[in-house]
Amino acid sequence: MSAHGDPIPMTSQACGPLTGTADVPGDKSISHRSLILGAMAVGETTITGLLEGQDVLDTARAMRAFGAQVVDHGGGRWSVHGVGVGGFAEPDNVIDCGNSGTGVRLIMGAMATSPITATFTGDASLNGRPMARVTDPLSLFGCVAVGRAGGRLPMTLVGAAEPVPVRYAVPVPSAQVKSAVLLAGLNAPGQTVVIEAEATRDHTERMLAGFGAEVTVEETAEGRVITLTGQPELSPQHIEVPRDPSSAAFPVCAALIVPGSDVLVPGIGLNPTRAGLFTTLREMGADLTYENEREEGGEPVADLRARFSPDLRGISVPPERAASMIDEYPVLSVVAAFAEGRTEMRGVKELRVKESDRIDAMARGLRANGIEVEEGPDWWAVTGRGHGKVPGGATCASQLDHRIAMSFLILGMAANAPVDVDDAGPIATSFPIFEPLMQRLGARISRGAA
Ligand SMILES: O=C(O)C1=C[C@@H](OP(=O)(O)O)[C@@H](O)[C@H](O)C1
Ligand SMILES: C=C(OP(=O)(O)O)C(=O)O
Secondary structure: OOOEEOOOOEEEEOOOOOEEEEOOEEEEEHHHHHHHHHHOOEEEEEEEEOOOOOHHHHHHHHHOOOEEEEEEEOOOOOEEEEEOOOOOOOOOEEEEOOOOOOHHHHHHHHOOOOEEEEEEEEOHHHOOOHHHHHHHHHOOOOOOEEEOOOOOEEEHHHHHHHOOOOOEEEEEOHHHHHHHHHHHHOOOOOEEEEEOOOOOOOOOHHHHHHOOOOOEEEEEEEEEEEEEEEOOOOOOEEEEEEHHHHHHHHHHHHHOOOOEEEEEEEEEEEOOOOOHHHHHHHHHEEEEEEEEEEOOOOOEEEEEEEEEOOEOOOOEOHHHHHHHHHHHHHHHHHHHHHEEEEEEEEEOOOHHHOOOHHHHHHHHHHOOOEEEEEEEEEEEEEEOOOOOOEEEOOOEOOOHHHHHHHHHHHHHOOEEOEEEEEEEEEHOOOOHHHHHHHHHOEEEEOOOOO
């Protein structure tokens, strides 16, 4: 089943060189945060380049349900008329966050310190994902959560009427948990402190400061200590959303494995907490360059140029890099299949609790297509066969997971036989223009089975 409708089978087959420019959509993490922080500011926030993927559209709908005026002006231009910190109204109905872990977890944080009750649900994938990682810290503020066994959605949160500030060391490397606690801290008096042992994407800290909150970040022996002063008045902003490095990963990786390719992916956000994949690919021998490096909206940005890379070699990806490329391991494993030697990925147990168990989903599909994969609870390794030697020819289950669907379609572009994906529908959650964009570069992907 697709996230929002009937399954959409898709097939991908070997193609000529991929060439041209790939204009990928806006960053998903920054898009969610723009809508949520816009809804918590006083007055009108304007946004350009918002990702209009289903995950973000579900967050826009949720912000309306909490009382913000969210308007789509067309062409990626949106405005949010916010209700202020602590100004959320109680929603009339269940909040459906679809497929989005970021959406539901950040929104839970944003409402947890207001005296309102909200019930959250999602699709079969989201309803299987762990929520205690956010409701545990939110309970420290005084919020009460009741959900299904194992802390699963559907779940009702009763926000704290008299919230207290919190000091919380995040036990898993998760920007969603960190962000939920910080957003909850906005409506608690005094200082809320979040400590993360491993740095994760820092968009929430950067954007909170941009909206006028008092936030400090200290690097200590315990890790990054983020201190937020509660109950600020957030001032509305103009946000230009940079293009998503996690979406850029797909045309970049395709260009590296399809002979003769030369693809430019302009204007990609290269925040170091997000750019781990590109470092890894370069270590593997990828012909990947950063052109026109600049700063936009406080974030480092560059045009990425990826060319076919005949001498890719397997490497060991250091565990401390995992957080900065957590969503990119599925497509990295595809590139690894075309490298010579073994690519080992350690410290990645978070991959098991994404839209699918991503190690399991990729291991099954890669093996079915003739690639050797080994795995353990928090690691996996792919033994590459080298260019021209990846058999392909199998059907892969996307398991309601956009990144799994896109990764296997990339595999098919350079494998010796077509690769089918049972349901490419979930791609619309993060990269709705994936199919036409890849076709324009020269990819042979089409609807239906081979
Ligand atoms: O904060 C965010 O925007 C995200 C954080 C990551 O999840 P975790 O916080 O669960 O690692 C990432 O996988 C997700 O796609 C987006
Ligand atoms: C893990 C992802 O998203 P989320 O957690 O928001 O569902 C992703 O986009 O790869």
